[in-house]
Amino acid sequence: MARAIALRSDFSATELRRLARRSKDAAQARRLLALALAAIYDGGTRSEAARIGNVTMQIVRDWVVRFNAEGPDRLTDVHRQALAAQIDRGPIPASHGVVRWRLVDLGQWLWEEFGVSVSMQTLSREVRAMGYRKLSARPKHHAQAEGAIETFKKNFPATLAGIAREQGLGLDAVEIWFADEARVGQKNSIPRRWARRGTRPCAPQDQRYASTYIFGAVCPEGGKGAALVLPFCNTAAMNLHLAEIGEMVSPGKHAVLLLDQAGWHLSGDVAVPDNITLLPLPPKCPELNVMENVWQFMRDNWLSNRVFQDHDDIVEHCCHHWNRLVDQPWRIMSIGLRDWAHRF
Structure with missing residues (x-):
């Protein structure tokens, strides 16, 4: 039998329940409750977590591994509104060190501003759900008159x-x-062309x-x-x-x-x-x-x-x-x- 993996210790069952109540994602709420309500933090078993989450024990193990690596997906509406405003404003090169936002930069900004740690996969999913896509910028003359x-x-x-x-x-x-x-x-x-991920096409x-x-x-x-x-x-x-x-x-x-x-x-x-x-x-x-x-x-x-x-x-x-x-x-x-x- 595979050895049980201990959960990270910087969250409590109470915190996970609160995050589950605030989540608008049913799958995310189910994962959090399975970890909290099954009392894994309070000494419960993985089989209880599997029963509450209506999944197999292997999936519970996968949830634990992901939770340990990424933490809970815990962006609130306040975080999302601030993130949207920051994306719309764009970075200030002198302050942020970049001329365009990357996911890694936005993740760093969330950590510095709110102390929230979010994985790149989760942040990508959140940003797309907010309606953002990585698009080619339309050129604008630097001396164009305002209005x-x-x-x-x-x-x-x-x-x-x-x-x-x-x-x-x-x-x-x-x-x-x-x-x-x-x-x-x-x-x-x-111009751009379709190619396999990780390759650099030639023309x-x-x-x-x-x-x-x-x-x-x-x-x-x-x-x-x-x-x-x-x-x-x-x-x-x-x-x-x-x-x-x-x-x-x-x-x-x-x-x-x-x-x-x-x-x-x-x-x-x-x-x-x-x-x-x-x-x-x-x-x-x-x-x-x-x-x-x-x-x-x-x-x-x-x-x-x-x-x-x-x-x-x-x-x-x-x-x-x-x-x-x-x-x-x-x-x-x-x-x-x-x-x-x-x-x-």
Whole structure:
């Protein structure tokens, strides 16, 4: 017969009963009561614990081993609220020594703040139950003006209505387009991929520098797109792109083209077609431009993890995959529709 394992001595039966009463997890409460009510701390037997927990003696032994190693899962609502606030605030590098929270850092913070010791497995389960996941952060320009995005979204319906009045049209005759440029080259990116845990997957990466530009624009509501693949990013290229967009605007409608404030977008030499009005986005606010998400989708799924043979090969792939995108209008709608732009 296996030798009985003694329970750790820093908890009493009374403390375990109190923790069981406070627990909202039925399985956790049952484990704690099996250890406390069966009076293991008071000299009871493991068979009594197994009977009360309605489990086998081996499972009781496993509970004891886990309890000794991790202690009770004893995060209270107060702990959870403080933990959520700490996650939302993020770490202060000078104080916490890290620039992003890891489970081990949060566990250390709980110990320092409340004297609560929680295993990484339990903490992971708690954090996920609170609705948190480890996500890729959205880039934000460090010099972005406070409230610029919110102000633009709030004023957008009135701005759009003003453009429609100037054109003598109703809002239903206005198409909302987004435009931007992306550089695609031999020095390519490597996106995340599925792989077996504990491995480091490999992907091809070129070190040469041949590249080209996709001048792209989409109309999410109509599932339409217009693009040119051009060797330079300048005003002349922008004029060609604007002419291409103008051809794609539905007859009798007017396009409001949202784009960033790059020099070649707003130059005095830009030739804007009569059926297009340029609407600059606030400076340093790429989050407002749907095309950023289009580029991310194309890179992650179609253009990355490739070795392009030469400039012509890059152009061919860019043209092929842009045409592939516009052949999927539902994809453009899924990526590009925004409540602030289309559902106000």
